[in-house]
Amino acid sequence: xxxxxxxxxxxxxxxxxxxxxxxxxxxxxxxxxxxxxxxxxxxxxxxxxxxxxxxxxxxxxxxxxxxxxxxxxxxxxxxxxxxxxxxxxxxxxxxxxxxxxxxxxxxxxxxxxxxxxxxxxxxxxxxxxxxxxxxxxxxxxxxxxxxxxxxxxxxxxxxxxxxxxxxxxxxxxxxxxxxxxxxxxxxxxxxxxxxxxxxxxxxxxxxxxxxxxxxxxxxxxxxxxxxxxxxxxxxxxxxxxxxxxxxxxxxxxxxxxxxxxxxxxxxxxxxxxxxxxxxxxxxxxxxxxxxxxxxxxxxxxxxxxxxxxxxxxxxxxxxxxxxxxxxx
Amino acid sequence: xxxxxxxxxxxxxxxxxxxxxxxxxxxxxxxxxxxxxxxxxxxxxxxxxxxxxxxxxxxxxxxxxxxxxxxxxxxxxxxxxxxxxxxxxxxxxxxxxxxxxxxxxxxxxxxxxxxxxxxxxxxxxxxxxxxxxxxxxxxxxxxxxxxxxxxxxxxxxxxxxxxxxxxxxxxxxxxxxxxxxxxxxxxxxxxxxxxxxxxxxxxxxxxxxxxxxxxxxxxxxxxxxxxxxxxxxxxxxxxxxxxxxxxxxxxxxxxxxxxxxxxxxxxxxxxxxxxxxxxxxxx
Numbered sequence: 001x002x003x004x005x006x007x008x009x010x011x012x013x014x015x016x017x018x019x020x021x022x023x024x025x026x027x028x029x030x031x032x033x034x035x036x037x038x039x040x041x042x043x044x045x046x047x048x049x050x051x052x053x054x055x056x057x058x059x060x061x062x063x064x065x066x067x068x069x070x071x072x073x074x075x076x077x078x079x080x081x082x083x084x085x086x087x088x089x090x091x092x093x094x095x096x097x098x099x100x101x102x103x104x105x106x107x108x109x110x111x112x113x114x115x116x117x118x119x120x121x122x123x124x125x126x127x128x129x130x131x132x133x134x135x136x137x138x139x140x141x142x143x144x145x146x147x148x149x150x151x152x153x154x155x156x157x158x159x160x161x162x163x164x165x166x167x168x169x170x171x172x173x174x175x176x177x178x179x180x181x182x183x184x185x186x187x188x189x190x191x192x193x194x195x196x197x198x199x200x201x202x203x204x205x206x207x208x209x210x211x212x213x214x215x216x217x218x219x220x221x222x223x224x225x226x227x228x229x230x231x232x233x234x235x236x237x238x239x240x241x242x243x244x245x246x247x248x249x250x251x252x253x254x255x256x257x258x259x260x261x262x263x264x265x266x267x268x269x270x271x272x273x274x275x276x277x278x279x280x281x282x283x284x285x286x287x288x289x290x291x292x293x294x295x296x297x298x299x300x301x302x303x304x305x306x307x308x309x310x311x312x313x314x315x316x317x318x319x320x321x322x323x324x325x326x327x328x
Numbered sequence: 329x330x331x332x333x334x335x336x337x338x339x340x341x342x343x344x345x346x347x348x349x350x351x352x353x354x355x356x357x358x359x360x361x362x363x364x365x366x367x368x369x370x371x372x373x374x375x376x377x378x379x380x381x382x383x384x385x386x387x388x389x390x391x392x393x394x395x396x397x398x399x400x401x402x403x404x405x406x407x408x409x410x411x412x413x414x415x416x417x418x419x420x421x422x423x424x425x426x427x428x429x430x431x432x433x434x435x436x437x438x439x440x441x442x443x444x445x446x447x448x449x450x451x452x453x454x455x456x457x458x459x460x461x462x463x464x465x466x467x468x469x470x471x472x473x474x475x476x477x478x479x480x481x482x483x484x485x486x487x488x489x490x491x492x493x494x495x496x497x498x499x500x501x502x503x504x505x506x507x508x509x510x511x512x513x514x515x516x517x518x519x520x521x522x523x524x525x526x527x528x529x530x531x532x533x534x535x536x537x538x539x540x541x542x543x544x545x546x547x548x549x550x551x552x553x554x555x556x557x558x559x560x561x562x563x564x565x566x567x568x569x570x571x572x573x574x575x576x577x578x579x580x581x582x583x584x585x586x587x588x589x590x591x592x593x594x595x596x597x598x599x600x601x602x603x604x605x606x607x608x609x610x611x
Contacts, residue, residue: 184513204505312510
């Protein structure tokens with residue numbers, strides 16, 4: 001049996017797969033024809049797959065967004081862009097490796113990439129701090145975005161973080177200020193900006209590189225004000241209620257589209273991006289090119305006004321009996 | 329009668345503090361009992377120790393602004409349960425509970441007023457309402473406060489306190505950070521002064537947006553100011569927190585806060601700063 005990482009709700013699939021392999025092995029060993037049995041299991045496997053993956057709960061999506069095999073920013077960068085030149089450091093304190101950035105080409109268009117990067121193993125995760133940025137990451141991102149503005153490069157921001165790092169150093173060097181300044185400055189960047197949530201959109205840590213003309217999200221990625229576990233710990237006094245919190249927070253892509261927080265949801269291969277990273281990369285490539293074409297053709301003043309109004313409208317309240325925006 | 333009997337214990341109800349509730353406040357710094365009336369006359373600051381008790385936004389505005397100069401705005405904005413949030417209690421129930429308990433609509437009082445005759449657009453947050461968490465109403469009222477400063481070409485002041493974003497409004501509350509900060513970007517471009525006043529406590533989403541973006545950042549003594557909560561930091565890093573971590577004094581030393589200003593001096597300091605920074609547009 002392969003020692004693959006399996007999520008709890010994917011167990012029925014693994015059981016069927018194991019059964020299929022057992023059957024194939026026995027049929028080979030004993031030279032018996034079990035073709036009809038194999039066909040029936042294969043059919044059942046397909047049905048179960050569809051059944052599981054087309055009815056994902058918000059919590060199950062969160063688990064897919066955090067799947068250890070999920071493609072990370074650097075995987076997509078390697079597949080979609082050419083000649084990525086990473087640029088390091090915030091020129092103030094250090095180089096945070098949980099936010100990376102640099103120039104690259106999207107087809108023929110030079111762009112500035114800003115991306116949050118997680119590690120695939122312990123060694124990488126120490127380097128990447130599990131994708132939880134320090135202030136230096138946000139300040140490096142801002143330096144590179146301002147550079148992009150000077151040289152007329154569109155910015156592509158790939159978001160994938162559990163959140164900004166809650167640590168002593170981060171507080172001493174004012175991570176809240178770094179995030180706030182990025183939000184403010186990104187709202188004024190004169191170049192086209194596309195943000196895409198590719199995995200976890202963890203609160204202010206995500207928003208710190210998340211202001212753009214277009215905000216896209218992958219189907220199983222999430223974007224939330226607080227982690228489901230954090231919300232469960234506060235409201236239910238028990239992190240085990242994370243699935244309930246995930247549901248209550250409406251953090252999944254379909255709800256985010258309904259609330260007009262994101263402009264577009266990119267379909268993922270069945271079961272998640274990790275099941276077919278090449279196909280996922282192709283989808284992302286197409287979506288980036290299409291959106292970039294659309295916003296690049298706009299007049300700068302007009303584009304900035306639309307960007308402002310897009311975020312200006314977010315939030316729902318009642319005034320004189322009328323609701324200000326879409327609700328669930 | 330047994331030789332070793334248990335002595336009978338009884339409490340004497342008369343020994344309990346026979347003081348009407350609310351007449352005195354106990355100072356957590358010097359342990360003195362302070363006459364509430366005396367406290368109120370001193371903007372809820374203990375005269376002996378300088379300890380700052382919370383003060384209501386109404387009282388704060390009275391102390392900050394010229395007499396009778398305040399005009400409240402956007403009072404009719406009401407929070408709604410846009411996500412149909414279902415936690416242990418529903419958001420609807422929470423809102424009703426806090427509206428009843430505090431008599432407030434939400435966690436911000438905003439409007440226009442004057443400080444030594446200088447017109448200002450001002451908002452003050454109220455911790456009594458759901459920990460002054462930032463939901464759509466808070467975000468909208470702060471944004472309108474900033475936009476009003478822009479329209480009238482006057483300075484903007486926000487007195488912050490907050491536990492962070494309002495969970496019950498999920499992603500909508502997160503986006504209030506974007507909305508308020510984008511409005512401040514325009515204020516910055518228009519070269520209008522923005523003074524951010526941090527009071528105890530100002531944390532998380534509010535700190536990671538408008539509270540951190542002041543041209544000048546003033547803080548009240550000993551206010552807790554930070555991004556992540558101390559408990560979360562302790563649990564995540566397994567490290568002992570340094571002395572005075574995340575206090576106004578700690579942040580002054582590390583370069584975030586411009587000045588620590590006792591509440592009783594706040595009006596004069598802001599007036600002085602506005603005098604230096606603000607030029608009224610010539611008519």
